[in-house]
Amino acid sequence: MTLIDRNSEITFLNNLLTDCAHGRGRVTTISGPTATGKTELVYAFSRRAVESGAVWLSATCSQNDQNVPLGVVSQLFHNAALPIAHASRAARLIEDAAPGARPPGERPDDSDWLRVTQGLWAIILELSKSSTVLITVDDVEYADSMSWQLLLNFVHRLKSANVFIVLTATEGLQGMNPHTEIDLMRHPHYERIRLAPLSLRGVERIISDSMGDAVAAKLGPACHKVSGGNPLLVKALVEDAVNGGGDPGELVVSDVFSRSVRALLYRSDPTMLVVARGLAILGEYALPSLLAELLDLTTTTVNQALNCLEAIGVLDPPRFRHASAREAVLDDLDPHKREEMHRRAAQLLHAEGAAATVIAEHLIGTSHFFQEPWALAELREAAEQALTNDRHEFAVRCLKFALELCDDDRQRTLTTTMLARAEWRLNPAAANRHVNRLMATARQKGLDFQELDALLRYLLWNGRHDEAVEVLEQMDVLATEPDADEEAARLDVLHRRLSSSHPLVLSRTRSVTGVGVGAGTGVVSPARTAWTATGSGPHAQAASLLASVLRDGPDDRTLGIAERVLHSTSLDDANLETVESALFALIYSDRPDIAAPWCDVMYSEAVMRGAPTWRAVLASLRAGIAIRQGDLVLAEEYARLALDIVPPRSLGVLVGLPLAVLIRANTEMGKYDVAAHHLRRPVPDTLLQTRFGLYYLQARAHYYLATNHSHAALDDFSTCGRLMRAWGLDTPSLVPWRHGAAAALLQTDQREQARALLQEPYDLPSGDSLRARGISQRLLAAASDLRQRPSMLREAIDMLQAAGDRLEMAYALVDLTHTLTELGEPNKARMVGHRAVSVAGECQAEPLRQAVRHNTDGYDNTGGLEGMNMLSDAEQRVASLAALGYTNREISRKIYITISTVEQHLTRIYRKLNVKGRRDLPAQFS
Numbered sequence: 001m002t003l004i005d006r007n008s009e010i011t012f013l014n015n016l017l018t019d020c021a022h023g024r025g026r027v028t029t030i031s032g033p034t035a036t037g038k039t040e041l042v043y044a045f046s047r048r049a050v051e052s053g054a055v056w057l058s059a060t061c062s063q064n065d066q067n068v069p070l071g072v073v074s075q076l077f078h079n080a081a082l083p084i085a086h087a088s089r090a091a092r093l094i095e096d097a098a099p100g101a102r103p104p105g106e107r108p109d110d111s112d113w114l115r116v117t118q119g120l121w122a123i124i125l126e127l128s129k130s131s132t133v134l135i136t137v138d139d140v141e142y143a144d145s146m147s148w149q150l151l152l153n154f155v156h157r158l159k160s161a162n163v164f165i166v167l168t169a170t171e172g173l174q175g176m177n178p179h180t181e182i183d184l185m186r187h188p189h190y191e192r193i194r195l196a197p198l199s200l201r202g203v204e205r206i207i208s209d210s211m212g213d214a215v216a217a218k219l220g221p222a223c224h225k226v227s228g229g230n231p232l233l234v235k236a237l238v239e240d241a242v243n244g245g246g247d248p249g250e251l252v253v254s255d256v257f258s259r260s261v262r263a264l265l266y267r268s269d270p271t272m273l274v275v276a277r278g279l280a281i282l283g284e285y286a287l288p289s290l291l292a293e294l295l296d297l298t299t300t301t302v303n304q305a306l307n308c309l310e311a312i313g314v315l316d317p318p319r320f321r322h323a324s325a326r327e328a329v330l331d332d333l334d335p336h337k338r339e340e341m342h343r344r345a346a347q348l349l350h351a352e353g354a355a356a357t358v359i360a361e362h363l364i365g366t367s368h369f370f371q372e373p374w375a376l377a378e379l380r381e382a383a384e385q386a387l388t389n390d391r392h393e394f395a396v397r398c399l400k401f402a403l404e405l406c407d408d409d410r411q412r413t414l415t416t417t418m419l420a421r422a423e424w425r426l427n428p429a430a431a432n433r434h435v436n437r438l439m440a441t442a443r444q445k446g447l448d449f450q451e452l453d454a455l456l457r458y459l460l461w462n463g464r465h466d467e468a469v470e471v472l473e474q475m476d477v478l479a480t481e482p483d484a485d486e487e488a489a490r491l492d493v494l495h496r497r498l499s500s501s502h503p504l505v506l507s508r509t510r511s512v513t514g515v516g517v518g519a520g521t522g523v524v525s526p527a528r529t530a531w532t533a534t535g536s537g538p539h540a541q542a543a544s545l546l547a548s549v550l551r552d553g554p555d556d557r558t559l560g561i562a563e564r565v566l567h568s569t570s571l572d573d574a575n576l577e578t579v580e581s582a583l584f585a586l587i588y589s590d591r592p593d594i595a596a597p598w599c600d601v602m603y604s605e606a607v608m609r610g611a612p613t614w615r616a617v618l619a620s621l622r623a624g625i626a627i628r629q630g631d632l633v634l635a636e637e638y639a640r641l642a643l644d645i646v647p648p649r650s651l652g653v654l655v656g657l658p659l660a661v662l663i664r665a666n667t668e669m670g671k672y673d674v675a676a677h678h679l680r681r682p683v684p685d686t687l688l689q690t691r692f693g694l695y696y697l698q699a700r701a702h703y704y705l706a707t708n709h710s711h712a713a714l715d716d717f718s719t720c721g722r723l724m725r726a727w728g729l730d731t732p733s734l735v736p737w738r739h740g741a742a743a744a745l746l747q748t749d750q751r752e753q754a755r756a757l758l759q760e761p762y763d764l765p766s767g768d769s770l771r772a773r774g775i776s777q778r779l780l781a782a783a784s785d786l787r788q789r790p791s792m793l794r795e796a797i798d799m800l801q802a803a804g805d806r807l808e809m810a811y812a813l814v815d816l817t818h819t820l821t822e823l824g825e826p827n828k829a830r831m832v833g834h835r836a837v838s839v840a841g842e843c844q845a846e847p848l849r850q851a852v853r854h855n856t857d858g859y860d861n862t863g864g865l866e867g868m869n870m871l872s873d874a875e876q877r878v879a880s881l882a883a884l885g886y887t888n889r890e891i892s893r894k895i896y897i898t899i900s901t902v903e904q905h906l907t908r909i910y911r912k913l914n915v916k917g918r919r920d921l922p923a924q925f926s
Contacts, residue, residue, distance in 0.1 A: 025158030197229025228313025630807030
């Protein structure tokens with residue numbers, strides 16, 4: 001056997017044809033894995049032979065004609081290349097040989113058969129006297145038996161005849177009869193050619209013919225990998241690429257490829273299609289032994305079929321070369337047959353101890369009730385594994401199917417709880433569909449502590465507080481039972497978390513473990529202020545830390561505990577609230593600079609793991625962090641993202657946070673119509689009974705303040721204060737309602753009342769934080785005598801800059817600009833005004849920019865950044881303070897250098913920047 005590549009095929013056959021023209025008859029069989037490659041080769045070769053004067057007699061066999069006596073011979077001699085006289089003689093001979101009533105395949109009597117074969121051979125010999133006769137039979141393995149006998153007779157008579165016979169056969173399960181091939185091998189000039197798949201160069205040549213060399217070089221490797229060098233599949237990929245209309249260098253695997261795969265398999269032995277379908281069903285578990293059992297075939301037959309599938313380019317063992325090939329072999333499989341194969345596969349794989357997720361794929365594929373007793377357990381285990389591996393949709397499918405298999409209430413409850421958890425990751429509204437059923441079971445005392453905990457989360461999320469109280473009271477009872485230490489500990493963590501987020505729910509329970517509650521008053525007892533950030537695990541530490549920060553303010557341990565919790569906590573359903581508590585603790589400790597990168601890390605993980613609800617929660621948190629830093633654009637971006645990821649109605653009471661950020665950010669950017677649009681969005685009725693409702697009230701109040709609805713703003717800020725005091729959460733780090741109320745009072749010229757409010761925060765938790773003090777100082781300045789304001793405002797600016805709140809610092813700068821203008825110091829006002837415009841511009845706070853624009857007209861601000869690079873660090877510090885209007889003495893005190901040193905620094909600064917004095921310092925130095 002000769003193995004030849006595509007570059008030398010026709011050259012090889014032409015050499016054989018030359019031998020034949022010199023009176024040396026030849027018989028050649030061409031075998032290969034695909035019918036298309038052989039057929040194209042024979043056709044190309046035959047065309048050349050005809051062009052050189054040969055007479056070409058051809059026939060093509062098929063499975064459908066296999067039982068038609070002399071069907072192949074009839075094709076050979078019913079040919080336009082034959083003279084009419086020769087064709088007529090041949091027709092009569094074939095007709096005489098027709099078996100009539102004889103059984104299929106039975107030839108006439110020997111004497112009649114001899115006359116037929118000699119007569120037909122005589123016709124060929126007469127033709128060969130004037131030119132070479134080329135006889136080609138394609139797919140000869142499907143030839144009828146009588147035609148086979150006649151062809152073998154011709155082969156034995158070749159010897160010195162000017163006749164060339166080319167037979168093609170497909171390698172595979174059908175193949176050429178071994179006995180027939182032995183007969184062929186007896187001929188001295190028999191040659192067997194086996195075609196190899198296309199090489200990479202051959203694939204590139206086909207692509208180049210249609211798409212050019214550049215595309216062929218880029219697309220060739222991918223096409224070669226997907227097609228396995230099968231010419232039919234290569235051409236299909238080229239057609240898909242052309243039809244795709246995209247980048248011609250990109251691989252496109254589409255309809256033409258799928259149809260070509262099916263065509264290959266339908267033209268091959270039927271067993272190959274059966275095995276291909278079995279492989280598509282079993283996937284990576286398609287071991288020959290399992291395939292054989294699934295398909296009721298022998299292992300030998302399966303191995304042969306797999307080898308043939310590899311040879312035709314469909315497989316790259318043990319997998320399909322492309323997913324489209326797998327889909328193609330299943331597309332037209334009868335649905336009932338497909339279900340039966342999945343059912344059988346599930347049974348086999350369960351017996352083999354395969355992974356639950358693999359078995360579940362097949363169970364789901366049955367699409368209706370599955371009788372096996374082990375199926376339910378496999379589906380639930382598969383769902384747990386899928387959730388661990390972030391295959392959320394698959395977990396939901398497993399549990400929905402499992403729910404159909406449940407035959408008792410306990411199984412149904414367990415499965416429903418799991419399904420709600422899986423759907424909550426994707427869309428909380430979907431999980432809410434199961435809450436009523438679970439609540440009914442809870443009232444019948446049919447849920448354990450863990451299931452009640454999960455139900456409580458959904459109830460709180462959706463603001464169903466009455467039912468949440470019922471569930472919480474049941475959990476209190478279960479936690480007091482003997483040997484319920486773990487439940488008691490978890491309940492304590494839950495109480496601490498509820499005290500920070502849903503305090504009214506907690507206060508309505510009849511008994512709260514380890515916590516004093518004013519029964520019936522809705523007021524949380526100060527006894528909770530004794531809580532500390534201790535506990536054995538991250539859940540307890542985070543809950544305690546947040547409660548402690550809100551009630552007592554941060555201390556030296558707060559940052560360390562929060563970061564330890566975040567370091568040690570992986571993102572999952574159970575830990576999401578722990579991460580949230582730790583991040584809020586950092587935010588309320590005025591450390592948004594630490595909270596932001598942690599939140600970014602967690603958000604990226606949520607994106608990578610494909611959990612929309614996690615993403616929405618963390619995007620909401622990131623928006624809240626950004627608004628604290630005065631980054632209005634980023635705040636709006638993340639708030640919108642949160643509401644896009646999960647529909648607002650699905651966010652439950654959490655919607656208060658991103659919605660508040662959108663309202664506040666658009667208000668501060670001067671987009672009052674957009675802010676008003678968000679204020680018209682519906683919110684849960686119980687939103688204002690949660691911590692998230694405070695953000696919403698605060699944002700609405702700021703909108704009223706910005707649009708000169710002072711009394712409405714004061715009412716909302718006062719409502720915040722009333723709720724926070726009742727809940728024991730009265731701290732400016734949560735919502736600085738006194739600052740807002742004071743601003744509303746100042747807007748109505750009630751300066752004394754405003755001053756009285758602003759003097760309270762210092763006695764509150766976190767009241768002495770830089771941010772709280774800075775905002776208070778700015779507002780106190782507005783309520784103070786004009787001459788006192790500059791120093792107070794500069795102090796406020798320093799504190800707000802140190803706290804990292806750019807927006808509040810911009811407000812202070814604007815106030816200082818106006819104050820200096822009123823005091824008749826236009827040069828200082830212009831310098832500070834430029835700083836205000838710069839900071840407000842960074843925040844995109846357009847109303848603040850407009851408020852000081854007239855103070856900065858005509859000021860040349862070019863070259864500021866280059867100037868900063870020319871100065872030393874010490875000179876930059878001095879230049880910044882001087883640009884803000886600080887005197888030399890004040891500068892010396894703030895950075896602990898002598899007045900003389902300040903003067904020396906300023907002299908060098910003026911010289912380097914080529915300016916006359918501090919009034920000409922660029923705004924960037926502020």
